[in-house]
Amino acid sequence: SQPTRGVDIGSIETIRNELNRAKEAGAAVVLISSDLEEILSLSDRIAVMFEGRITGEVDSSEADEEKLGLLMTGGGTHV
Numbered sequence: 001s002q003p004t005r006g007v008d009i010g011s012i013e014t015i016r017n018e019l020n021r022a023k024e025a026g027a028a029v030v031l032i033s034s035d036l037e038e039i040l041s042l043s044d045r046i047a048v049m050f051e052g053r054i055t056g057e058v059d060s061s062e063a064d065e066e067k068l069g070l071l072m073t074g075g076g077t078h079v
Helices: 009-024 036-042 065-072
Strands: 045-050 053-059
Touching (some): 009 036, 036 065, 045 065
Antiparallel strands (some): 045 053
16 A cells, blocks of 8 residues: 555655556556655545445546545545
8 A cells, every 4th residue: 555655755655657658658557655746746546435335436637635525535526
């Protein structure tokens, strides 16, 4: 889960660059994180789970921290 948790700033940048390279090469990358900034900057699509259920799926171009936060607490429409 959380690929950049607990690592130094330089390593965070390296990890994010590698994830972007994999994505650009056509690989499917599944990112699990509670860091909303990280999710918004690295994702094309975002599925949010709460209590074991997907509470929503949004395109990253339409997502913001408020919308994701609502879904993270069980708000919004269940999918």
